[in-house]
Amino acid sequence: HAKDSGRGQVQQFSAALADRLETNLQIERDLRHALDHGEFALVFQPQVDLASGRTVGAEALLRWEHPLLGTRLPQSFIGRAEDSGLIAPIGDWVIDAAAAAAARWADHAGVARLAINVSPREIARPEFFSRLRAVLARHGAPASRLEIEITETLAMECGETVLAALAALRAEGVTIAIDDFGTGYSNLARLRALPLDKVKIDRSLIVDIAESEEARNVVHAVIGLIHGVGCLAVAEGVETEEQRAVLAVIGCDMIQGYAVARPMAEAAFGAWLNERAATPVVA
Numbered sequence: 001h002a003k004d005s006g007r008g009q010v011q012q013f014s015a016a017l018a019d020r021l022e023t024n025l026q027i028e029r030d031l032r033h034a035l036d037h038g039e040f041a042l043v044f045q046p047q048v049d050l051a052s053g054r055t056v057g058a059e060a061l062l063r064w065e066h067p068l069l070g071t072r073l074p075q076s077f078i079g080r081a082e083d084s085g086l087i088a089p090i091g092d093w094v095i096d097a098a099a100a101a102a103a104r105w106a107d108h109a110g111v112a113r114l115a116i117n118v119s120p121r122e123i124a125r126p127e128f129f130s131r132l133r134a135v136l137a138r139h140g141a142p143a144s145r146l147e148i149e150i151t152e153t154l155a156m157e158c159g160e161t162v163l164a165a166l167a168a169l170r171a172e173g174v175t176i177a178i179d180d181f182g183t184g185y186s187n188l189a190r191l192r193a194l195p196l197d198k199v200k201i202d203r204s205l206i207v208d209i210a211e212s213e214e215a216r217n218v219v220h221a222v223i224g225l226i227h228g229v230g231c232l233a234v235a236e237g238v239e240t241e242e243q244r245a246v247l248a249v250i251g252c253d254m255i256q257g258y259a260v261a262r263p264m265a266e267a268a269f270g271a272w273l274n275e276r277a278a279t280p281v282v283a
């Protein structure tokens with residue numbers, strides 16, 4: 001009977017929805033608990049200049065050290081954090097921890113900048129920019145040590161107020177980078193007009209450049225585009241020496257990925273830097 005089966009579907013749907021609400025509420029409670037109990041941590045992945053082989057910066061990536069589930073990756077909780085608004089206090093935590101790390105690294109010759117990922121919900125808050133400046137000042141970290149990564153989609157969709165605020169930050173020395181370039185859509189006129197220093201080419205474009213000539217051609221063209229708007233090109237997710245070699249030939253400026261190093265806790269990152277400083281640099 002149509003009506004009965006309809007009712008059954010509604011019941012099933014409500015049960016699934018209730019489950020999901022329950023799970024979401026639980027994750028939100030867990031995220032709040034994590035904030036209050038210091039369960040978040042940053043790991044650091046180096047960015048290397050291809051020509052010189054020098055480590056020129058690092059990206060800070062968020063980890064949740066869950067007491068029961070172990071290390072949880074951002075993809076398992078950032079979406080929830082964004083939907084629930086908890087991304088604001090979590091983002092505040094990230095900025096604070098990154099500024100503290102950037103200030104501690106003042107002695108590490110070469111590692112000029114630390115990049116953080118910022119999501120649309122964070123940057124839309126009016127107090128985001130003033131808070132960022134206050135946190136840098138409190139930790140004694142100069143603006144020039146900080147880099148902000150915004151996704152291609154956010155860069156294309158953010159309003160004039162956010163753009164002006166980013167431009168002001170950039171004028172103070174903060175590096176502005178577009179993340180995951182090539183996964184969204186780009187308005188090229190807008191790309192030209194954005195206050196930008198760096199563009200990070202998404203891993204999905206890098207993954208087959210060693211095997212596919214077409215993939216190589218695409219990345220080569222993208223690098224030309226990036227240079228054409230006066231930015232530096234960074235390849236993300238570089239996993240092999242072959243990929244690294246191709247990127248050097250087609251003029252990529254910097255690389256980041258497992259071929260260089262996996263994201264590391266701060267102590268391991270420091271040890272990695274020291275070890276590299278002691279060995280001859282190979283690009």
Ligand code: C2E
Nearest residue numbers: 061062073074075094117118119237238239256257258263
């Ligand atoms: P993303 O900013 O594009 O960061 C690069 C991701 O690729 C990281 O994943 C990194 O661990 C991974 N990766 C690096 N090299 C390689 C490689 O050679 N091969 C492969 N397969 N993967 C590589 P992770 O740490 O899981 O972060 C995922 C995403 O979560 C990030 O993508 C970023 O969008 C977001 N995220 C990370 N930390 C934060 C944060 O503090 N705040 C916000 N809002 N988002 C964050």
Ligand code: MG
Nearest residue numbers: 059117149179
């Ligand atoms: Mg990033």
Ligand code: MG
Nearest residue numbers: 179180200236
């Ligand atoms: Mg990225």
Ligand code: MG
Nearest residue numbers: 180202203236
């Ligand atoms: Mg990516």
